[in-house]
Amino acid sequence: MKKIAGNPYLKKENDNFFVDLIPINIILKKSRTPLMILLENRIRDNINTFRTAFNTRFNNIKYFYSFKANYLTEICNIICSEGVGAEVISLPELKLALKIGVPPNEILVGGPYLPKNLIEKCIENKIRELIVYNLNDLDKINKIAEKYNHIQNICIRVNSQKYNSKLGIILNEKNITKLKTIINTCNFIKVNTILSHFSTQMNSTEQFKNNIIVIIQNLRKLEENGIDIQNINLGGGFPEATIMPQEQLKKIAADIGDIIEESNFTSKNIFIEPGRYFVGDAGIFISKVINVGEGWAILNIGNHICPKFARCSLRFYNISQINRPHKYKLSLLGIVPTDQDVLAKDYFFTQNVNEGDKVLITNVGAYTLTFSNRFPYSLPDIFLVKDDKIRRIFDSISDHDISIF
Numbered sequence: 001m002k003k004i005a006g007n008p009y010l011k012k013e014n015d016n017f018f019v020d021l022i023p024i025n026i027i028l029k030k031s032r033t034p035l036m037i038l039l040e041n042r043i044r045d046n047i048n049t050f051r052t053a054f055n056t057r058f059n060n061i062k063y064f065y066s067f068k069a070n071y072l073t074e075i076c077n078i079i080c081s082e083g084v085g086a087e088v089i090s091l092p093e094l095k096l097a098l099k100i101g102v103p104p105n106e107i108l109v110g111g112p113y114l115p116k117n118l119i120e121k122c123i124e125n126k127i128r129e130l131i132v133y134n135l136n137d138l139d140k141i142n143k144i145a146e147k148y149n150h151i152q153n154i155c156i157r158v159n160s161q162k163y164n165s166k167l168g169i170i171l172n173e174k175n176i177t178k179l180k181t182i183i184n185t186c187n188f189i190k191v192n193t194i195l196s197h198f199s200t201q202m203n204s205t206e207q208f209k210n211n212i213i214v215i216i217q218n219l220r221k222l223e224e225n226g227i228d229i230q231n232i233n234l235g236g237g238f239p240e241a242t243i244m245p246q247e248q249l250k251k252i253a254a255d256i257g258d259i260i261e262e263s264n265f266t267s268k269n270i271f272i273e274p275g276r277y278f279v280g281d282a283g284i285f286i287s288k289v290i291n292v293g294e295g296w297a298i299l300n301i302g303n304h305i306c307p308k309f310a311r312c313s314l315r316f317y318n319i320s321q322i323n324r325p326h327k328y329k330l331s332l333l334g335i336v337p338t339d340q341d342v343l344a345k346d347y348f349f350t351q352n353v354n355e356g357d358k359v360l361i362t363n364v365g366a367y368t369l370t371f372s373n374r375f376p377y378s379l380p381d382i383f384l385v386k387d388d389k390i391r392r393i394f395d396s397i398s399d400h401d402i403s404i405f
Protein backbone atom coordinates (compact mmCIF):
# COMPACT_ATOMS: atom_id res chain seq x y z
CA MET A 1 0.00 0.00 0.00
CA LYS A 2 1.19 3.50 -0.79
CA LYS A 3 1.36 6.27 1.80
CA ILE A 4 -0.61 9.47 1.23
CA ALA A 5 0.76 12.86 2.34
CA GLY A 6 3.72 11.05 3.90
CA ASN A 7 1.43 9.69 6.59
CA PRO A 8 1.79 5.94 7.29
CA TYR A 9 -1.82 5.81 8.54
CA LEU A 10 -3.27 7.17 5.28
CA LYS A 11 -2.81 4.66 2.48
CA LYS A 12 -4.08 3.77 -0.94
CA GLU A 13 -4.26 0.45 -2.71
CA ASN A 14 -5.65 0.50 -6.26
CA ASP A 15 -8.81 2.57 -6.00
CA ASN A 16 -9.20 2.20 -2.27
CA PHE A 17 -8.25 4.64 0.44
CA PHE A 18 -7.59 3.41 3.99
CA VAL A 19 -7.60 5.32 7.25
CA ASP A 20 -5.29 3.27 9.46
CA LEU A 21 -6.70 -0.23 8.74
CA ILE A 22 -10.23 0.90 7.81
CA PRO A 23 -11.45 1.33 4.23
CA ILE A 24 -12.95 4.81 3.83
CA ASN A 25 -16.25 3.39 2.54
CA ILE A 26 -16.93 1.85 5.94
CA ILE A 27 -16.40 5.24 7.60
CA LEU A 28 -18.54 7.05 5.04
CA LYS A 29 -21.44 4.73 5.86
CA LYS A 30 -21.38 6.07 9.42
CA SER A 31 -21.67 9.77 8.75
CA ARG A 32 -22.42 12.46 6.21
CA THR A 33 -19.54 14.67 5.10
CA PRO A 34 -17.78 16.78 6.17
CA LEU A 35 -16.38 14.64 8.93
CA MET A 36 -13.19 14.69 10.93
CA ILE A 37 -11.03 11.70 11.82
CA LEU A 38 -8.27 11.63 14.42
CA LEU A 39 -5.62 8.92 14.32
CA GLU A 40 -4.66 7.65 17.74
CA ASN A 41 -1.67 5.63 16.52
CA ARG A 42 -0.24 8.66 14.74
CA ILE A 43 -0.50 10.82 17.87
CA ARG A 44 1.35 8.19 19.91
CA ASP A 45 4.00 7.80 17.19
CA ASN A 46 4.52 11.56 16.99
CA ILE A 47 5.06 11.80 20.74
CA ASN A 48 7.63 9.01 20.62
CA THR A 49 9.42 10.46 17.60
CA PHE A 50 9.60 13.87 19.26
CA ARG A 51 10.72 12.59 22.63
CA THR A 52 13.35 10.31 21.12
CA ALA A 53 14.79 13.25 19.15
CA PHE A 54 15.05 15.55 22.17
CA ASN A 55 16.04 12.83 24.65
CA THR A 56 19.12 12.09 22.53
CA ARG A 57 20.42 15.62 23.32
CA PHE A 58 18.92 16.41 26.73
CA ASN A 59 18.70 14.24 29.82
CA ASN A 60 16.89 16.86 31.86
CA ILE A 61 13.92 17.62 29.62
CA LYS A 62 10.17 17.61 30.38
CA TYR A 63 7.34 17.64 27.83
CA PHE A 64 4.07 19.54 28.17
CA TYR A 65 1.32 19.29 25.53
CA SER A 66 -0.15 22.64 24.57
CA PHE A 67 -3.86 21.79 25.02
CA LYS A 68 -5.06 24.66 22.85
CA ALA A 69 -3.78 22.86 19.73
CA ASN A 70 -6.60 20.33 20.17
CA TYR A 71 -8.47 20.31 23.46
CA LEU A 72 -10.84 17.40 22.74
CA THR A 73 -10.95 15.26 25.89
CA GLU A 74 -10.01 12.05 24.07
CA ILE A 75 -7.02 13.69 22.42
CA CYS A 76 -5.67 15.23 25.63
CA ASN A 77 -6.26 11.87 27.31
CA ILE A 78 -4.23 9.98 24.70
CA ILE A 79 -1.35 12.43 24.92
CA CYS A 80 -1.25 12.63 28.69
CA SER A 81 -1.52 8.81 28.95
CA GLU A 82 1.94 8.82 27.31
CA GLY A 83 3.31 10.63 30.38
CA VAL A 84 3.32 14.06 28.75
CA GLY A 85 2.36 16.99 31.00
CA ALA A 86 -0.14 19.75 30.16
CA GLU A 87 0.31 23.38 29.17
CA VAL A 88 -3.00 25.20 29.49
CA ILE A 89 -4.17 28.78 29.09
CA SER A 90 -7.59 28.92 30.69
CA LEU A 91 -9.86 27.64 33.43
CA PRO A 92 -11.79 25.25 31.13
CA GLU A 93 -8.51 23.72 29.96
CA LEU A 94 -7.19 23.47 33.52
CA LYS A 95 -10.37 21.72 34.65
CA LEU A 96 -10.03 19.32 31.74
CA ALA A 97 -6.40 18.53 32.58
CA LEU A 98 -7.33 17.83 36.21
CA LYS A 99 -10.40 15.80 35.19
CA ILE A 100 -8.40 13.47 32.97
CA GLY A 101 -5.94 12.93 35.80
CA VAL A 102 -2.87 14.92 34.81
CA PRO A 103 -0.93 15.28 38.09
CA PRO A 104 -0.94 18.98 39.16
CA ASN A 105 2.84 18.86 39.27
CA GLU A 106 2.78 18.18 35.51
CA ILE A 107 0.58 21.17 34.66
CA LEU A 108 1.80 24.59 33.52
CA VAL A 109 -0.81 27.34 33.39
CA GLY A 110 -0.35 30.70 31.80
CA GLY A 111 -1.20 33.23 29.22
CA PRO A 112 -1.97 36.86 28.57
CA TYR A 113 -5.15 36.67 30.68
CA LEU A 114 -5.01 35.28 34.20
CA PRO A 115 -8.37 35.92 35.83
CA LYS A 116 -8.70 35.53 39.61
CA ASN A 117 -10.69 32.28 39.43
CA LEU A 118 -7.98 30.69 37.25
CA ILE A 119 -5.19 31.73 39.63
CA GLU A 120 -7.20 30.44 42.58
CA LYS A 121 -7.80 27.06 40.96
CA CYS A 122 -4.06 26.79 40.17
CA ILE A 123 -3.02 27.54 43.72
CA GLU A 124 -5.73 25.38 45.30
CA ASN A 125 -4.49 22.46 43.20
CA LYS A 126 -0.79 23.24 43.59
CA ILE A 127 -0.08 23.21 39.86
CA ARG A 128 3.58 23.22 38.88
CA GLU A 129 3.94 26.74 37.51
CA LEU A 130 2.01 29.86 36.61
CA ILE A 131 3.34 31.56 33.49
CA VAL A 132 3.02 35.35 33.47
CA TYR A 133 3.07 37.60 30.41
CA ASN A 134 2.67 40.76 32.47
CA LEU A 135 4.56 41.70 35.63
CA ASN A 136 1.41 43.20 37.15
CA ASP A 137 -0.02 39.69 37.43
CA LEU A 138 2.64 38.80 40.02
CA ASP A 139 1.14 40.92 42.76
CA LYS A 140 -2.28 39.40 42.09
CA ILE A 141 -0.84 35.87 42.28
CA ASN A 142 1.09 36.67 45.45
CA LYS A 143 -2.03 37.90 47.26
CA ILE A 144 -4.00 34.78 46.38
CA ALA A 145 -1.07 32.48 47.22
CA GLU A 146 -0.75 34.19 50.62
CA LYS A 147 -4.41 33.45 51.33
CA TYR A 148 -3.66 29.76 50.72
CA ASN A 149 -0.30 29.97 52.51
CA HIS A 150 1.34 28.46 49.42
CA ILE A 151 4.47 29.51 47.58
CA GLN A 152 3.63 29.54 43.85
CA ASN A 153 6.32 28.81 41.30
CA ILE A 154 6.38 31.34 38.48
CA CYS A 155 7.60 31.30 34.91
CA ILE A 156 8.32 34.60 33.19
CA ARG A 157 7.41 34.67 29.51
CA VAL A 158 9.83 37.04 27.85
CA ASN A 159 9.09 38.82 24.61
CA SER A 160 10.69 36.84 21.79
CA GLN A 161 11.46 40.14 19.99
CA LYS A 162 9.92 38.69 16.85
CA TYR A 163 8.62 41.51 14.61
CA ASN A 164 6.62 43.69 16.98
CA SER A 165 5.17 40.97 19.18
CA LYS A 166 3.31 42.23 22.22
CA LEU A 167 3.33 38.85 23.95
CA GLY A 168 5.65 38.55 26.92
CA ILE A 169 7.77 40.84 29.03
CA ILE A 170 10.66 42.92 27.69
CA LEU A 171 13.30 42.71 30.38
CA ASN A 172 14.60 46.26 30.04
CA GLU A 173 16.07 48.15 32.99
CA LYS A 174 12.69 49.46 34.13
CA ASN A 175 11.09 46.02 34.13
CA ILE A 176 14.07 44.34 35.79
CA THR A 177 13.91 46.91 38.60
CA LYS A 178 10.18 46.34 38.90
CA LEU A 179 10.64 42.57 38.96
CA LYS A 180 13.33 42.82 41.67
CA THR A 181 11.03 44.96 43.82
CA ILE A 182 8.18 42.49 43.35
CA ILE A 183 10.41 39.55 44.26
CA ASN A 184 11.66 41.36 47.37
CA THR A 185 8.19 42.21 48.59
CA CYS A 186 6.15 39.21 47.49
CA ASN A 187 6.96 36.22 49.68
CA PHE A 188 4.46 33.81 48.18
CA ILE A 189 5.86 33.63 44.67
CA LYS A 190 9.11 32.08 43.46
CA VAL A 191 10.32 33.00 39.98
CA ASN A 192 12.22 29.98 38.69
CA THR A 193 11.57 29.55 34.95
CA ILE A 194 11.98 31.62 31.82
CA LEU A 195 9.94 30.98 28.63
CA SER A 196 10.12 32.25 25.11
CA HIS A 197 7.84 30.97 22.34
CA PHE A 198 8.93 32.34 19.01
CA SER A 199 6.25 31.45 16.49
CA THR A 200 4.15 28.62 15.09
CA GLN A 201 4.92 26.44 12.03
CA MET A 202 8.66 27.09 12.32
CA ASN A 203 10.38 25.22 9.52
CA SER A 204 13.88 26.56 9.83
CA THR A 205 16.43 25.63 12.45
CA GLU A 206 17.41 29.32 12.57
CA GLN A 207 14.08 30.27 14.18
CA PHE A 208 14.61 27.76 16.99
CA LYS A 209 18.17 29.05 17.43
CA ASN A 210 16.92 32.64 17.59
CA ASN A 211 14.48 31.63 20.29
CA ILE A 212 17.09 30.04 22.53
CA ILE A 213 19.41 33.02 21.99
CA VAL A 214 16.64 35.33 23.24
CA ILE A 215 16.18 33.07 26.26
CA ILE A 216 19.90 33.01 27.06
CA GLN A 217 20.20 36.81 26.78
CA ASN A 218 17.30 37.28 29.16
CA LEU A 219 18.48 34.54 31.48
CA ARG A 220 21.82 36.33 31.80
CA LYS A 221 20.08 39.59 32.69
CA LEU A 222 18.02 37.83 35.35
CA GLU A 223 21.01 36.10 36.91
CA GLU A 224 23.12 39.27 36.82
CA ASN A 225 20.35 40.83 38.88
CA GLY A 226 20.40 38.04 41.43
CA ILE A 227 17.32 36.22 40.14
CA ASP A 228 18.14 32.53 40.12
CA ILE A 229 16.40 30.61 37.34
CA GLN A 230 16.31 26.80 37.31
CA ASN A 231 14.32 26.01 34.17
CA ILE A 232 14.32 27.05 30.53
CA ASN A 233 11.01 26.68 28.69
CA LEU A 234 11.45 26.61 24.91
CA GLY A 235 7.72 26.92 24.04
CA GLY A 236 6.42 25.11 20.95
CA GLY A 237 6.28 26.05 17.28
CA PHE A 238 7.10 22.81 15.48
CA PRO A 239 5.24 22.01 12.25
CA GLU A 240 3.26 18.82 11.62
CA ALA A 241 5.30 15.64 12.00
CA THR A 242 4.95 14.78 8.30
CA ILE A 243 6.56 18.12 7.49
CA MET A 244 9.50 17.82 9.89
CA PRO A 245 11.38 14.51 9.85
CA GLN A 246 12.98 13.21 13.02
CA GLU A 247 16.48 13.97 11.70
CA GLN A 248 15.60 17.66 11.55
CA LEU A 249 14.19 17.54 15.07
CA LYS A 250 17.46 16.00 16.23
CA LYS A 251 19.42 18.77 14.49
CA ILE A 252 17.27 21.43 16.18
CA ALA A 253 17.73 19.73 19.56
CA ALA A 254 21.49 19.53 18.95
CA ASP A 255 21.73 23.20 17.94
CA ILE A 256 19.72 24.33 20.96
CA GLY A 257 21.87 22.10 23.17
CA ASP A 258 25.07 23.58 21.74
CA ILE A 259 23.91 27.15 22.36
CA ILE A 260 22.99 26.30 25.95
CA GLU A 261 26.34 24.60 26.45
CA GLU A 262 28.28 27.58 25.08
CA SER A 263 26.39 29.81 27.49
CA ASN A 264 27.33 27.67 30.50
CA PHE A 265 23.71 27.24 31.50
CA THR A 266 23.84 23.44 31.17
CA SER A 267 22.53 22.81 34.67
CA LYS A 268 19.10 24.23 33.81
CA ASN A 269 16.17 21.88 33.25
CA ILE A 270 14.54 22.12 29.84
CA PHE A 271 10.77 22.31 29.31
CA ILE A 272 9.17 22.13 25.89
CA GLU A 273 5.52 22.64 24.90
CA PRO A 274 4.66 21.19 21.49
CA GLY A 275 1.08 21.40 20.28
CA ARG A 276 0.87 21.07 16.52
CA TYR A 277 3.66 18.47 16.22
CA PHE A 278 1.75 15.91 18.32
CA VAL A 279 -1.69 16.26 16.70
CA GLY A 280 -1.40 18.18 13.43
CA ASP A 281 -1.00 15.32 10.98
CA ALA A 282 -3.15 13.01 13.12
CA GLY A 283 -6.26 14.85 11.95
CA ILE A 284 -8.03 14.70 8.58
CA PHE A 285 -11.25 16.01 7.14
CA ILE A 286 -13.30 14.14 4.55
CA SER A 287 -15.35 16.59 2.51
CA LYS A 288 -17.32 16.48 -0.73
CA VAL A 289 -17.29 18.48 -3.95
CA ILE A 290 -20.59 20.35 -4.26
CA ASN A 291 -19.97 22.52 -7.31
CA VAL A 292 -17.47 22.51 -10.14
CA GLY A 293 -16.44 25.30 -12.50
CA GLU A 294 -13.61 26.07 -14.89
CA GLY A 295 -10.45 25.68 -12.76
CA TRP A 296 -12.30 25.62 -9.44
CA ALA A 297 -14.46 23.43 -7.22
CA ILE A 298 -16.43 24.17 -4.07
CA LEU A 299 -16.15 21.75 -1.13
CA ASN A 300 -18.79 21.33 1.57
CA ILE A 301 -16.36 22.61 4.19
CA GLY A 302 -14.93 26.08 4.61
CA ASN A 303 -12.93 28.49 6.68
CA HIS A 304 -15.44 28.29 9.55
CA ILE A 305 -14.05 24.83 10.46
CA CYS A 306 -10.85 24.68 8.39
CA PRO A 307 -9.62 28.22 9.10
CA LYS A 308 -6.59 29.96 7.66
CA PHE A 309 -5.78 31.17 11.19
CA ALA A 310 -4.97 27.55 12.09
CA ARG A 311 -1.94 27.76 9.75
CA CYS A 312 -2.21 24.05 8.86
CA SER A 313 -0.10 22.58 6.05
CA LEU A 314 -3.24 21.64 4.10
CA ARG A 315 -3.04 18.89 1.46
CA PHE A 316 -5.98 17.85 -0.73
CA TYR A 317 -6.65 14.49 -2.44
CA ASN A 318 -9.58 13.35 -4.54
CA ILE A 319 -10.22 10.04 -2.78
CA SER A 320 -13.01 9.15 -5.23
CA GLN A 321 -10.25 9.04 -7.87
CA ILE A 322 -7.31 8.31 -5.63
CA ASN A 323 -5.41 6.39 -8.27
CA ARG A 324 -5.63 9.15 -10.89
CA PRO A 325 -2.75 11.62 -11.28
CA HIS A 326 -3.04 14.75 -9.14
CA LYS A 327 -1.25 17.18 -11.43
CA TYR A 328 -3.90 19.55 -12.77
CA LYS A 329 -4.34 22.94 -11.17
CA LEU A 330 -7.57 23.58 -9.32
CA SER A 331 -8.68 26.22 -6.83
CA LEU A 332 -10.62 24.80 -3.90
CA LEU A 333 -13.24 27.03 -2.37
CA GLY A 334 -15.22 26.73 0.85
CA ILE A 335 -18.88 27.20 1.70
CA VAL A 336 -18.74 30.39 3.72
CA PRO A 337 -20.69 32.69 1.42
CA THR A 338 -17.94 35.11 0.57
CA ASP A 339 -15.44 35.10 -2.26
CA GLN A 340 -12.76 35.15 0.41
CA ASP A 341 -13.35 31.52 1.37
CA VAL A 342 -10.51 30.04 -0.65
CA LEU A 343 -9.01 26.88 0.85
CA ALA A 344 -6.28 26.53 -1.80
CA LYS A 345 -5.37 28.33 -5.01
CA ASP A 346 -4.11 26.40 -8.06
CA TYR A 347 -3.67 23.18 -6.13
CA PHE A 348 -2.52 20.03 -7.99
CA PHE A 349 -5.62 17.87 -8.28
CA THR A 350 -7.26 15.33 -10.62
CA GLN A 351 -8.07 16.35 -14.19
CA ASN A 352 -11.77 15.58 -13.90
CA VAL A 353 -13.59 16.65 -10.83
CA ASN A 354 -17.18 15.60 -10.29
CA GLU A 355 -19.86 16.81 -7.97
CA GLY A 356 -20.00 14.28 -5.14
CA ASP A 357 -16.29 13.38 -5.29
CA LYS A 358 -14.96 12.89 -1.77
CA VAL A 359 -11.95 15.04 -0.89
CA LEU A 360 -9.41 14.22 1.80
CA ILE A 361 -7.82 17.21 3.57
CA THR A 362 -4.76 16.31 5.64
CA ASN A 363 -2.85 17.97 8.50
CA VAL A 364 -5.92 19.43 10.18
CA GLY A 365 -5.52 17.97 13.69
CA ALA A 366 -4.17 21.16 15.28
CA TYR A 367 -5.92 24.50 15.78
CA THR A 368 -8.77 23.93 13.28
CA LEU A 369 -11.34 23.39 16.03
CA THR A 370 -9.67 26.03 18.20
CA PHE A 371 -9.90 28.75 15.56
CA SER A 372 -13.24 27.56 14.16
CA ASN A 373 -16.08 30.02 14.39
CA ARG A 374 -19.82 29.91 14.80
CA PHE A 375 -20.77 30.40 11.21
CA PRO A 376 -24.19 28.76 11.15
CA TYR A 377 -23.35 25.42 9.57
CA SER A 378 -23.44 22.06 11.36
CA LEU A 379 -20.21 20.93 12.96
CA PRO A 380 -18.65 17.75 11.55
CA ASP A 381 -18.92 14.44 13.37
CA ILE A 382 -15.52 13.51 14.78
CA PHE A 383 -14.20 9.94 14.84
CA LEU A 384 -11.22 8.45 16.60
CA VAL A 385 -9.53 5.65 14.67
CA LYS A 386 -7.06 3.12 16.04
CA ASP A 387 -6.04 0.07 13.99
CA ASP A 388 -9.35 -1.32 12.68
CA LYS A 389 -11.47 0.29 15.37
CA ILE A 390 -13.49 3.44 14.96
CA ARG A 391 -15.36 5.42 17.62
CA ARG A 392 -17.51 8.51 17.21
CA ILE A 393 -16.17 10.95 19.80
CA PHE A 394 -18.29 13.91 18.75
CA ASP A 395 -21.82 13.59 17.42
CA SER A 396 -22.82 16.90 15.91
CA ILE A 397 -26.52 16.21 16.47
CA SER A 398 -26.52 15.11 20.10
CA ASP A 399 -23.34 16.80 21.37
CA HIS A 400 -24.11 20.19 19.80
CA ASP A 401 -20.85 21.94 20.65
CA ILE A 402 -17.11 21.30 20.87
CA SER A 403 -16.52 23.97 23.52
CA ILE A 404 -15.19 22.98 26.93
CA PHE A 405 -16.50 24.65 30.08
Ligand SMILES: Cc1ncc(COP(=O)(O)O)c(C=O)c1O
Pocket residue numbers: 066069087197199200201235236237238273274275276277366
Ligand atom coordinates in the same frame (compact mmCIF):
# COMPACT_ATOMS: atom_id res chain seq x y z
C1 LIG B 1 3.68 29.58 25.00
C2 LIG B 1 3.29 28.60 23.96
N1 LIG B 1 3.71 27.32 24.08
C3 LIG B 1 3.38 26.38 23.17
C4 LIG B 1 2.57 26.68 22.09
C5 LIG B 1 2.24 25.58 21.11
O1 LIG B 1 2.69 25.90 19.86
P1 LIG B 1 2.72 24.86 18.65
O2 LIG B 1 1.37 24.25 18.58
O3 LIG B 1 3.03 25.72 17.48
O4 LIG B 1 3.77 23.85 18.99
C6 LIG B 1 2.12 28.00 21.92
C7 LIG B 1 1.28 28.36 20.76
O5 LIG B 1 0.89 29.45 20.52
C8 LIG B 1 2.49 28.99 22.88
O6 LIG B 1 2.09 30.26 22.75
